[in-house]
Amino acid sequence: MRISNQQLFWMIMMLNVGINLLIAISLVIQDGHQDAWMSSMISGLIGVAASYLGTRLALRHPGQTLVEFSGVILGKWLGKLILLPYLFQWYIVIPLIMRDQYTFVHINVLFMTPVWMVVGPMLLVIVYAVYHGGIEAIARCTQVWSPILLVILLITFGVTINNLDWKALFPVYALTGAGPILKGSLVPAALLGESVNVMMLAAFVDKPGRGTQRAAVSGVLLAALFITIGILWVIMTFGWHIASKLKYPFFDMVKLVYLMEFIQNMDVFIMAVWLVSIFIKMSVYVFVASYGTAQWVGKTGKWRSFIWLPAVTTFILAMLIIRMNVPNRLVLNYLWVGTILPLNSFLIPLLLLIVSVIRFPAGSGKPGAVQPDGGEREQTQTAGEASNENQDSRDAKSTNAGTQGKAYYS
Amino acid sequence: MWRKLAPVLLCMLLLTGCWDRLELNDRAILLGTGVDLLEDGRYMMTANIVVPLAAGSKGGNGGTPGFLTETAVGKDLTDAKQNMQKKLSRVAFSGHRRNIFIGESLARHGLSHLMDQYARSPDVRPRSNIYVVKGGTAQQAMSLFYKLETNPSIAVQKIQEKVGAPISRSLLDFFILINKDNCGVMPSLKLVDPEVEPVKKTDNDSPPQPTLEIEGIGIFNEELKLVGYMEMDDFWVRLWVTNRLKHRDQTESIGGKEDTVSIRLTHLKSKVTPEFNEDGVSFNILLKAKGEVIENNTALALADEQAVKDLEQQFEKILQSRAEQSIKKIQTGYGLDIFGLGDSIRMFHPYKWRRLEPNWENTFKKAEIKVRVDLNVRGTGLDLDSLVPERSREDSQ
Numbered sequence: 001m002r003i004s005n006q007q008l009f010w011m012i013m014m015l016n017v018g019i020n021l022l023i024a025i026s027l028v029i030q031d032g033h034q035d036a037w038m039s040s041m042i043s044g045l046i047g048v049a050a051s052y053l054g055t056r057l058a059l060r061h062p063g064q065t066l067v068e069f070s071g072v073i074l075g076k077w078l079g080k081l082i083l084l085p086y087l088f089q090w091y092i093v094i095p096l097i098m099r100d101q102y103t104f105v106h107i108n109v110l111f112m113t114p115v116w117m118v119v120g121p122m123l124l125v126i127v128y129a130v131y132h133g134g135i136e137a138i139a140r141c142t143q144v145w146s147p148i149l150l151v152i153l154l155i156t157f158g159v160t161i162n163n164l165d166w167k168a169l170f171p172v173y174a175l176t177g178a179g180p181i182l183k184g185s186l187v188p189a190a191l192l193g194e195s196v197n198v199m200m201l202a203a204f205v206d207k208p209g210r211g212t213q214r215a216a217v218s219g220v221l222l223a224a225l226f227i228t229i230g231i232l233w234v235i236m237t238f239g240w241h242i243a244s245k246l247k248y249p250f251f252d253m254v255k256l257v258y259l260m261e262f263i264q265n266m267d268v269f270i271m272a273v274w275l276v277s278i279f280i281k282m283s284v285y286v287f288v289a290s291y292g293t294a295q296w297v298g299k300t301g302k303w304r305s306f307i308w309l310p311a312v313t314t315f316i317l318a319m320l321i322i323r324m325n326v327p328n329r330l331v332l333n334y335l336w337v338g339t340i341l342p343l344n345s346f347l348i349p350l351l352l353l354i355v356s357v358i359r360f361p362a363g364s365g366k367p368g369a370v371q372p373d374g375g376e377r378e379q380t381q382t383a384g385e386a387s388n389e390n391q392d393s394r395d396a397k398s399t400n401a402g403t404q405g406k407a408y409y410s
Numbered sequence: 411m412w413r414k415l416a417p418v419l420l421c422m423l424l425l426t427g428c429w430d431r432l433e434l435n436d437r438a439i440l441l442g443t444g445v446d447l448l449e450d451g452r453y454m455m456t457a458n459i460v461v462p463l464a465a466g467s468k469g470g471n472g473g474t475p476g477f478l479t480e481t482a483v484g485k486d487l488t489d490a491k492q493n494m495q496k497k498l499s500r501v502a503f504s505g506h507r508r509n510i511f512i513g514e515s516l517a518r519h520g521l522s523h524l525m526d527q528y529a530r531s532p533d534v535r536p537r538s539n540i541y542v543v544k545g546g547t548a549q550q551a552m553s554l555f556y557k558l559e560t561n562p563s564i565a566v567q568k569i570q571e572k573v574g575a576p577i578s579r580s581l582l583d584f585f586i587l588i589n590k591d592n593c594g595v596m597p598s599l600k601l602v603d604p605e606v607e608p609v610k611k612t613d614n615d616s617p618p619q620p621t622l623e624i625e626g627i628g629i630f631n632e633e634l635k636l637v638g639y640m641e642m643d644d645f646w647v648r649l650w651v652t653n654r655l656k657h658r659d660q661t662e663s664i665g666g667k668e669d670t671v672s673i674r675l676t677h678l679k680s681k682v683t684p685e686f687n688e689d690g691v692s693f694n695i696l697l698k699a700k701g702e703v704i705e706n707n708t709a710l711a712l713a714d715e716q717a718v719k720d721l722e723q724q725f726e727k728i729l730q731s732r733a734e735q736s737i738k739k740i741q742t743g744y745g746l747d748i749f750g751l752g753d754s755i756r757m758f759h760p761y762k763w764r765r766l767e768p769n770w771e772n773t774f775k776k777a778e779i780k781v782r783v784d785l786n787v788r789g790t791g792l793d794l795d796s797l798v799p800e801r802s803r804e805d806s807q
Contacts, residue, residue, distance in 0.1 A: 107532050113429040174760035241589035256537050
């Protein structure tokens with residue numbers, strides 16, 4: 001399984017753009033009022049910092065995922081212990097996104113359809129993609145869809161332009177002040193901070209290096225840019241009073257499109273694109289969760305048989321969350337902003353990075369020399385450590401990598 | 411073979427969307443709905459439903475209207491809709507609804523316990539118009555047979571566009587205003603009879619019928635109660651001051667009563683500048699427009715540059731006093747800032763606004779408002795000089 005830096009870039013972008021445009025916008029505006037776009041910019045910076053930290057750490061241990069290099073850095077048991085928050089995050093985030101997807105689809109199109117019918121097929125498709133192609137299939141899918149997503153978003157911004165009233169953005173700063181603006185930035189920052197999971201993905205990049213770092217950082221930046229424009233547009237369309245009271249203001253903004261009598265009801269496009277973005281995000285998390293768990297218990301080669309774990313927990317948890325109707329605000333404000341953003345996105349990676357720098361100063365040989373697990377990762381790692389000049393031989397290696405040597409890699 | 415076929419079969423089963431399947435034939439498309447208040451306090455909903463066959467052929471023209479009006483009573487809108495469903499063979503579907511009508515008695519009673527559904531329900535589009543029916547009920551307005559369009563619901567929306575007001579968003583604008591400024595406006599409709607009742611001599615005659623007219627706006631206070639109206643003569647001033655007016659033909663008498671000049675105003679813009687002094691605020695409103703003379707019944711020879719300049723100045727003065735009067739009327743009559751003057755302070759003097767906001771209504775009532783009009787007449791129509799000889803008009807004065 002190999003992905004390119006470019007694919008990583010698209011993946012990071014896709015992971016962030018969809019979910020933020022859908023669920024974060026009204027929460028940001030509730031705090032940031034007419035200055036919510038500043039909150040969004042700040043959250044972009046926080047997201048960039050997280051992804052920079054993640055890649056920085058991952059690149060010190062090329063070819064190793066977070067699960068592997070945390071063991072290398074902190075030792076076997078401490079390394080496993082410190083991964084628990086991540087495992088928790090991976091397993092809880094998928095049902096939460098699934099819930100958002102269900103709520104959205106339920107309220108807008110499939111009102112009578114039972115929950116399992118909305119959640120189940122989506123999960124099936126995800127499991128199918130992850131099982132057959134792993135991260136590579138997801139990356140290729142992203143590469144196909146991202147440009148389409150970008151074009152549709154740009155068209156959306158274009159056709160909604162005549163509904164905008166720039167006056168809604170004024171006064172800038174004065175009536176909100178620094179506190180609310182910073183507070184508003186926390187929710188999208190927590191979501192963008194999830195980009196720190198690039199630590200799990202960077203190991204699969206075919207040319208690890210500065211390019212990887214640039215891909216991760218610019219992916220977050222592009223996503224933050226689109227979210228900021230989205231927020232600007234929403235405020236200028238509805239004014240912050242209305243926008244902060246709507247559940248899906250971005251979607252409502254697209255519903256307003258009415259141009260030359262026949263360009264209207266554009267919302268279906270946005271819905272389609274958004275579902276693809278959500279699909280990518282959940283697939284990546286299912287992959288990360290199953291692969292991470294497999295490595296965590298030391299059975300890297302058999303990671304495919306671990307897919308059922310996130311799949312089943314997602315199904316059960318999603319049904320549970322939907323039935324209990326856990327409010328999104330609560331989840332985002334307490335769990336995401338309160339725990340996952342500081343702990344998973346910054347504290348743990350920072351700790352790992354510091355220990356890594358102390359234990360393996362630059363030039364002291366390969367920090368990845370310790371290899372606790374066997375199986376497929378060994379193959380990938382040798383590929384990662386191989387010299388970067390000979391692309392062909394590396395491709396051949398990963399193609400022949402044991403059970404993965406199937407036709408669709410060639 | 412089966413392994414490949416199985417997913418396809420599975421998809422075929424799933425993609426029918428059986429739970430939410432609703433054929434077009436099973437839907438009754440509502441083009442407009444209206445609400446009135448009954449005397450016993452319940453709401454009466456009236457719906458304008460497309461009659462599929464009549465709308466397909468040239469509906470309406472032959473004498474059969476292309477729509478069906480149905481009505482039902484309920485505790486709120488959903489209740490009324492459910493009660494209406496008892497009379498409908500198809501599922502009432504408001505996804506294509508464009509217009510909402512509010513009867514005057516309901517508007518005076520207040521809309522605060524009514525309007526939630528217009529934004530909450532996923533069935534409805536946010537892009538809708540809402541009208542208050544002046545001096546009548548929503549039902550009267552919606553039952554009217556409008557000949558030009560298949561449906562009176564569509565007609566009013568098109569009229570609104572033709573008078574230069576923004577289209578298809580008065581519901582959203584209403585929501586924005588009542589959230590932001592504690593007052594709201596919505597366009598008002600009126601049922602009007604022809605000025606002179608004509609006699610229908612043969613069956614084929616088509617004399618003017620009672621019809622609908624866009625009359626201006628209804629003004630709502632912070633409790634969403636209708637407090638008054640602004641008629642067309644004042645309505646355009648508000649549109650102009652709030653930068654929403656697209657075009658208007660303005661006719662004024664210069665000198666004698668019959669000496670009228672009509673100027674088509676386009677590119678209308680406004681700029682509100684607040685000024686602060688010890689005892690409050692005053693506003694300078696600059697209204698800009700470009701104009702084209704399209705009718706001249708005076709003796710003015712418009713081929714002469716100086717005459718056009720004079721006309722321009724006279725028009726500016728008249729427009730200025732008209733605008734000032736209209737604003738004064740609202741300011742002293744209702745004390746509601748429907749011109750969005752407070753916005754100019756909020757936007758560019760936020761710290762002063764924070765101090766003024768709690769007592770804004772009183773401050774606004776006392777504020778001195780000065781209007782200046784900057785008109786730029788760019789053309790005088792197709793004639794150099796009027797084809798009506800000048801002396802004939804001079805004599806008539």
